[in-house]
Amino acid sequence: MRWLLALAAGGWSARSGPPRLTIVRHHRVYADGERVLYRLGVSETVLAGQVAACARAGAVPCTVREGLARLSRGEPGHAVAFSFDDGYADNVTRALPVLERHGARATFYLAAGLMETRTAPWWDELAHGLEHARRPAARFEAGGAALDLDVASPAGRGAALRALLPRLRVAPPEQRVRLDALRAALDVREVPRCELADWPLARRLAEAGMEIGAHTMTHPFLTLLSPDAQCREIAESVALAAERTGAEVTGLAYPVGDHDERTVEAARSAGLAYAVTTAAGDCAPSSPAFRLPRRALPEAASVGPGGRVSARMVGAEMRGAFDRLRGRPAGAVT
Numbered sequence: 001m002r003w004l005l006a007l008a009a010g011g012w013s014a015r016s017g018p019p020r021l022t023i024v025r026h027h028r029v030y031a032d033g034e035r036v037l038y039r040l041g042v043s044e045t046v047l048a049g050q051v052a053a054c055a056r057a058g059a060v061p062c063t064v065r066e067g068l069a070r071l072s073r074g075e076p077g078h079a080v081a082f083s084f085d086d087g088y089a090d091n092v093t094r095a096l097p098v099l100e101r102h103g104a105r106a107t108f109y110l111a112a113g114l115m116e117t118r119t120a121p122w123w124d125e126l127a128h129g130l131e132h133a134r135r136p137a138a139r140f141e142a143g144g145a146a147l148d149l150d151v152a153s154p155a156g157r158g159a160a161l162r163a164l165l166p167r168l169r170v171a172p173p174e175q176r177v178r179l180d181a182l183r184a185a186l187d188v189r190e191v192p193r194c195e196l197a198d199w200p201l202a203r204r205l206a207e208a209g210m211e212i213g214a215h216t217m218t219h220p221f222l223t224l225l226s227p228d229a230q231c232r233e234i235a236e237s238v239a240l241a242a243e244r245t246g247a248e249v250t251g252l253a254y255p256v257g258d259h260d261e262r263t264v265e266a267a268r269s270a271g272l273a274y275a276v277t278t279a280a281g282d283c284a285p286s287s288p289a290f291r292l293p294r295r296a297l298p299e300a301a302s303v304g305p306g307g308r309v310s311a312r313m314v315g316a317e318m319r320g321a322f323d324r325l326r327g328r329p330a331g332a333v334t
Contacts, residue, residue, distance in 0.1 A: 012315025014059035014078035021067040021283040022318050023276060024050075024082045025294040029094040037157055038127040044094045046299050049309025051102045054080045057315060061104040063211035064251055064292075068274060071285045080318060082106035083276065083294065085215055085253050087115055089197040092204050100208065108205050109253035109276075111196065112240040113217025120192040121219055125179055126164060128193075130157045133186035140185050142167045142178045151186065169256075171224040199244040212247035214238045214272070219255045227262045234263075235270040251275065264290045280323060295320075 028041030042050070054061055059080040062070075067081035082099070084091045087110035099106055114121060120128065136152035147163055150156040164182070168175055182188075206212050216222070216233040217240070225233065234252060242249045250273040254263065257278030267275045267290055274289045281293030301317045304310030316322060 012057050012319055014057045016077055019071050019074055019076060019285055020078045021071050022080050023064055023292060023294040024080060024297045026084045027086055028088050029090045037131055038123060038161055042299050046302055046309055047095060048098045050297055050302055050314055051098055051104050053309065053311040053314040055102050056311060061106060063105045064107040065211050071283060074285060084108045086111050087196050087202060089195055089201055092197050092201045096205060096208060105210055107211040107213050109213040109215035110202060110241045111215045111219045112237040114219060115196045116240060118194040120194045122168060122175060122179060125192050126168060127161060129183055129186055129188040130160055132188050132190050135187045138185040140182055169221055172220050203245050206245040206247040212241055212245050212249055213251040213253060214241055214249050215253050216255055221258045222254060222263045223258050223260045230263055230266040231269060234266045238270050
C-alpha cells in the first residue's frame with residue numbers, strides 16, 4: 001500500500017513552496033543485520049538512505065531549532081529536521097557519522113537522569129527480562145488481569161512483549177512493582193545493561209554542532225505525575241543535560257508524546273522555547289510551539305520492494321502521502 005501511494009505521489013522537491021517544516025522522529029540506529037526483540041529504530045544503512053534522499057530533494061536535514069528559526073523568518077520551501085529520542089550510544093557511534101558525511105545536523109533529546117545513573121529504560125528492562133528468563137512460561141498478573149506468558153521461542157517472546165507493553169504504561173511506582181513481579185515470575189537474575197550514551201560520548205554530539213534537547217529525567221508518562229513532579233522531571237533534565245554537555249537546551253520531547261496543559265506549563269516554566277510530540281504532521285509558522293508534530297520514518301516507510309531505501313517513498317512520507325493510512329488528511333499541517 002505504501003509503495004503504491006508513493007508512486008501516485010510522484011517526485012518531491014523541497015526547494016519551493018510555502019514555509020513548512022517536517023520533524024522526523026527516530027530513536028535507535030542499529031548495525032546492519034542486527035536483530036533485537038524490541039526494534040525501536042532503523043539500520044545504519046536505512047538512516048543513510050533517508051538522509052541522502054532528503055539532501056537530494058534540497059532538504060539537507062537540520063536541527064529542530066534551526067528549522068523553527070527558518071519558519072519564523074518565513075523562508076519558503078520545505079525544511080526537514082531529524083530528531084533522536086532517549087540518548088542511545090548508537091546515536092553517537094552510528095547516526096553522527098552518517099549525518100556528518102552528508103553535512104547534516106539533528107536534534108538529540110536526552111533522558112538525562114537515566115544517563116546519569118546508568119539505568120536501562122523500562123522497555124529495555126522488559127525486553128531483557130523476556131530474553132533472559134530462566135522459566136520458559138509463567139503467569140503474570142497486573143492491574144487485575146492475568147497473562148499466561150510463553151517465552152521459550154522468538155514468536156512467544158514477541159507476543160509477550162506486545163501484550164506487556166500496554167500494561168507497563170502506568171505511573172513509575174506501579175511500573176516498578178510490575179517489572180519486579182515480572183522478573184520474579186520469569187526468574188530473571190541478570191541486570192540489563194544500560195545502552196544509553198555516557199556523558200563523554202553525548203558531549204561529542206554537542207561538539208559536532210548537533211542540538212541537545214531534554215527528554216525528562218526518567219522517561220515517565222508525564223500526565224500520570226503531579227504538576228510538581230512534572231516540573232521536576234522537565235526542569236532537572238534541562239539543567240543536567242546542559243551541565244553535562246555544555247550545550248544550550250531550549251527544546252523538549254515529551255516521552256511517548258504524553259502531555260497535557262500542566263505539562264506544557266511545566267515546559268514553559270523550565271525556560272524552554274518549544275516541545276515536540278509524537279503526533280504525525282508538519283509544522284507551519286503558526287504551529288503551537290509546545291505541541292509541534294513529528295513524523296516517524298520507520299524502515300517500512302522508507303524501503304521499497306527491492307529492499308533498498310526509496311527516495312520516492314521517503315519523499316511521499318515527507319509530504320504526508322501516508323497520512324490517510326493514519327486517519328489524517330494527507331499532508332496535515334498543525
